[in-house]
Amino acid sequence: MLRLVGFLAIIACSAMAGNLVAASYGARTRQLSQVRTGLHLLESEIAYALGALPGALERIASGLTVPVRRFFERTACSLRSGEGLSPGEAWETALRQVFPQTALVVGDLDVLLALSSHLGLTDRDDQRRHLRLAGDRLAVRETEARDEQRASEKMWRYLGVLGGLALGIVLL
Amino acid sequence: MSPLDAAATQPALSAPPRPTGPDGPSVASAALPGSVTIRPPSRDEILPYLAPAVRRALERLGSDLWARAEEVRLRRGRPLSLVTNGGDVWLSPLGLPTADVSAAYQVTADDTQRTLSLVSQGSVYALEEEFRNGYVTIPGGHRVGLVGRALLENGHLRTLTHVAGLSFRLSREVRGAARGVLGAVIGRAGRPRSALIVSPPGCGKTTFLRDLVRLLSDGVPEMRLRGFRVGLVDERSEVAACYEGVPQRDVGLRTDVLDACPKAQGVFLLLRAMSPEIIAADEVGRPEDALALGEAAASGAAVLATAHGHSLSDLAARPMLRDIIRSGLFEVFVVLSRRHGPGTIEAVETTADGSGSGAVSAVGGWARA
Numbered sequence: 059m060l061r062l063v064g065f066l067a068i069i070a071c072s073a074m075a076g077n078l079v080a081a082s083y084g085a086r087t088r089q090l091s092q093v094r095t096g097l098h099l100l101e102s103e104i105a106y107a108l109g110a111l112p113g114a115l116e117r118i119a120s121g122l123t124v125p126v127r128r129f130f131e132r133t134a135c136s137l138r139s140g141e142g143l144s145p146g147e148a149w150e151t152a153l154r155q156v157f158p159q160t161a162l163v164v165g166d167l168d169v170l171l172a173l174s175s176h177l178g179l180t181d182r183d184d185q186r187r188h189l190r191l192a193g194d195r196l197a198v199r200e201t202e203a204r205d206e207q208r209a210s211e212k213m214w215r216y217l218g219v220l221g222g223l224a225l226g227i228v229l230l
Numbered sequence: 231m232s233p234l235d236a237a238a239t240q241p242a243l244s245a246p247p248r249p250t251g252p253d254g255p256s257v258a259s260a261a262l263p264g265s266v267t268i269r270p271p272s273r274d275e276i277l278p279y280l281a282p283a284v285r286r287a288l289e290r291l292g293s294d295l296w297a298r299a300e301e302v303r304l305r306r307g308r309p310l311s312l313v314t315n316g317g318d319v320w321l322s323p324l325g326l327p328t329a330d331v332s333a334a335y336q337v338t339a340d341d342t343q344r345t346l347s348l349v350s351q352g353s354v355y356a357l358e359e360e361f362r363n364g365y366v367t368i369p370g371g372h373r374v375g376l377v378g379r380a381l382l383e384n385g386h387l388r389t390l391t392h393v394a395g396l397s398f399r400l401s402r403e404v405r406g407a408a409r410g411v412l413g414a415v416i417g418r419a420g421r422p423r424s425a426l427i428v429s430p431p432g433c434g435k436t437t438f439l440r441d442l443v444r445l446l447s448d449g450v451p452e453m454r455l456r457g458f459r460v461g462l463v464d465e466r467s468e469v470a471a472c473y474e475g476v477p478q479r480d481v482g483l484r485t486d487v488l489d490a491c492p493k494a495q496g497v498f499l500l501l502r503a504m505s506p507e508i509i510a511a512d513e514v515g516r517p518e519d520a521l522a523l524g525e526a527a528a529s530g531a532a533v534l535a536t537a538h539g540h541s542l543s544d545l546a547a548r549p550m551l552r553d554i555i556r557s558g559l560f561e562v563f564v565v566l567s568r569r570h571g572p573g574t575i576e577a578v579e580t581t582a583d584g585s586g587s588g589a590v591s592a593v594g595g596w597a598r599a
Contacts, residue, residue: 110351142282145352178352
């Protein structure tokens with residue numbers, strides 16, 4: 059009887075561990091989707107609200123969660139500080155500072171960095187074009203990330219349960 | 231001659247007091263009739279909008295030179311310069327005035343780009359309207375003029391690209407500038423009369439109008455003059471220098487400012503909505519302006535306005551303004567020049583009914599070097 063309980067406990071723990079690892083694969087997809095939301099909102103701010111960039115970035119940040127929110131927050135913050143940074147430089151600095159805290163990969167970062175040479179500096183249509191382009195490229199990466207996530211999640215869940223089963227059999 | 235009229239003829243604009251300390255406000259009390267207080271623009275209002283390299287030069291600039299500065303000019307690939315009431319000055323990278331062009335700081339493409347970015351708060355895209363007008367107003371009421379390559383759409387200026395030249399035109403508040411003509415504007419009846427202020431650019435028209443509006447709005451107790459409700463259509467945001475709707479310059483307690491609105495539409499809105507006793511507008515010149523101002527006068531409001539020109543006969547040569555003058559809309563004409571520095575009152579003329587003040591010649595000039 060006691061053996062059976064131990065056996066089940068091993069399987070349960072192992073399955074849980076597998077689930078945890080699987081869940082971590084969702085982080086990149088979630089963050090990519092948040093970045094896309096942020097860029098989309100920025101596009102609307104620029105197209106319609108006509109607010110200045112720091113205010114627009116702050117409004118966008120308030121609707122997002124950490125760590126993606128920090129991209130927008132820090133950019134706004136360094137623009138407001140009056141150090142003479144261009145919006146592109148502020149954006150690039152924020153990206154590089156916050157990147158290690160995210161689950162994003164270097165390819166995602168590159169898409170965002172490409173924005174820095176245009177951000178805020180050209181007319182409305184041009185801003186929209188660049189933001190939309192970045193959004194589209196991120197959307198492709200998000201789809202890829204999601205497929206990858208599904209496969210990996212499935213693998214880790216199975217691995218958890220089956221690993222537990224194997225360990226149980228070996229031990230008992 | 232009534233006591234009110236006396237103010238019109240006395241040499242009211244006394245020598246300006248010297249500013250104290252670095253950029254500090256001058257000490258003279260604004261309460262004294264006839265005294266003029268100049269508030270030089272604070273450096274803190276300008277520096278945050280300049281690219282770091284240019285900022286460094288201006289930080290080190292001597293405060294006496296800064297106090298005389300009228301404009302800061304950035305032209306890509308050419309020396310950084312300061313326009314003062316004593317002429318143009320080239321600035322070295324350390325902020326020293328220099329006559330040697332090669333020793334002056336050369337403005338780079340990066341400088342103009344960064345300055346534009348700072349002036350627009352990183353939002354060049356939001357400046358399309360400003361690009362069309364050619365300038366941006368920053369807090370403090372300073373005006374940043376822009377030139378670059380024009381981008382047309384259907385033959386009209388849509389926006390500017392490659393902005394390569396910026397001029398920071400420093401706005402200064404001169405309290406008491408218009409005291410000398412207050413008597414003429416008020417007249418015997420103790421009610422404001424319509425006045426047109428005429429001068430070439432850079433002679434202090436806008437400063438003068440701002441002070442006149444402030445005086446009439448606040449009232450002048452020493453002259454037993456009550457305050458009037460003033461409606462100000464500030465099409466170019468120069469008079470009240472509104473930033474997000476709030477005047478950055480003192481335009482008086484009873485002044486309602488309609489910021490950035492075309493005069494023709496603005497005058498009607500103010501008449502409908504704010505029941506002004508005085509309507510003020512800067513730089514009239516288009517036919518629809520004349521129509522709107524005529525409407526304001528007909529509704530019983532006094533009209534204060536400014537126009538470009540060297541003299542009244544100069545205006546008479548321009549059809550639109552000639553019609554305004556002939557219509558009898560304006561009862562008082564003030565002509566300014568910079569003979570003794572900006573704000574020199576060349577003449578004050580009143581039409582027929584006359585307060586008896588006649589003409590006042592070449593008084594003052596509030597910024598004599």
